[in-house]
Amino acid sequence: MPELPEVESMKLQLAKFLKGHKITSVVVNNRTTFQGDEKNIIGGKVIGTRRFGKVSVIDLDNGYSILTHVKLTGQYIYRGANLPNPRSLSPKVTGGIPGPHTLVIFKLDNKGILYYNDVRRFGWIKITKSEEVKTNSFIGKLGPEPPVVQDFTGQKLTLELFKQILSKTSRPIKIVLMDQEKMGGVGNIYANDALWLAGIDPRRKAKSIEGKAAEELYKAVLTVLKAGLKYGGASELAFVTPDGEEGEYQNHTLAYGHEGELCSRCKKAKFEKYFLGGRGTYVCPVCQK
Ligand SMILES: [Zn+2]
Numbered sequence: 001m002p003e004l005p006e007v008e009s010m011k012l013q014l015a016k017f018l019k020g021h022k023i024t025s026v027v028v029n030n031r032t033t034f035q036g037d038e039k040n041i042i043g044g045k046v047i048g049t050r051r052f053g054k055v056s057v058i059d060l061d062n063g064y065s066i067l068t069h070v071k072l073t074g075q076y077i078y079r080g081a082n083l084p085n086p087r088s089l090s091p092k093v094t095g096g097i098p099g100p101h102t103l104v105i106f107k108l109d110n111k112g113i114l115y116y117n118d119v120r121r122f123g124w125i126k127i128t129k130s131e132e133v134k135t136n137s138f139i140g141k142l143g144p145e146p147p148v149v150q151d152f153t154g155q156k157l158t159l160e161l162f163k164q165i166l167s168k169t170s171r172p173i174k175i176v177l178m179d180q181e182k183m184g185g186v187g188n189i190y191a192n193d194a195l196w197l198a199g200i201d202p203r204r205k206a207k208s209i210e211g212k213a214a215e216e217l218y219k220a221v222l223t224v225l226k227a228g229l230k231y232g233g234a235s236e237l238a239f240v241t242p243d244g245e246e247g248e249y250q251n252h253t254l255a256y257g258h259e260g261e262l263c264s265r266c267k268k269a270k271f272e273k274y275f276l277g278g279r280g281t282y283v284c285p286v287c288q289k
Pocket residue numbers: 263264265266267268269284285286287288
């Protein structure tokens with residue numbers, strides 16, 4: 001599932017392509033995905049984009065906002081005047097645009113078109129009053145965010161706060177890192193990589209990680225998220241950026257996806273894979289304690 005770096009990359013491109021343009025019509029092919037009344041956004045001009053954890057927000061000048069959680073396979077793809085000579089569409093855009101998996105189409109005043117594709121259909125788009133975005137039933141519950149982007153709009157996850165969150169639970173540390181109500185934006189790929197970088201066993205009780213170890217883990221979370229941002233996110237499953245291209249972090253992961261390969265740090269053991277909380281977990285049995 002796209003995590004902070006993926007959704008941030010998506011948010012930045014949406015701003016680049018949509019800002020200053022008016023939505024002239026909306027085609028809704030799936031009412032489960034699209035929640036709310038499209039009449040409220042038609043005629044609205046895009047004034048900016050925001051991100052809260054894994055949710056992206058497109059703000060309009062008429063007091064309404066478009067919230068999107070792409071979940072596993074949702075994709076925004078833009079075509080039009082603000083993207084001259086686009087490169088060929090990533091093969092991850094199943095069915096093309098528009099295609100059988102195009103659930104919503106936003107048309108803009110400069111002949112720009114924003115498609116929302118979603119093969120698995122777990123994602124959602126919700127029309128909300130802009131003043132109610134922060135108290136939205138999903139966004140309102142998000143925990144503080146690791147401060148890795150300058151314009152982050154949520155609460156800031158400081159080292160002190162991070163230590164406090166860990167000290168209050170006996171759940172496995174990896175599960176806590178991925179719990180969006182504890183901290184926003186970290187999912188499976190970056191949790192795996194951060195734990196390997198910090199040399200911590202994903203199954204360890206969160207509250208056993210204190211002092212220097214907690215600090216190392218906090219720094220590791222920031223480091224891997226920054227690497228994800230630098231590479232435009234990871235296009236592991238279905239993630240594509242709105243230009244229709246892929247991120248590159250999947251080629252730079254530290255532990256994620258490396259089962260059977262020799263650990264690049266100790267060069268003594270091979271990465272093992274098991275499932276923790278139903279998610280693929282990759283560890284070096286020598287480095288991670
Ligand atoms: Zn190792």
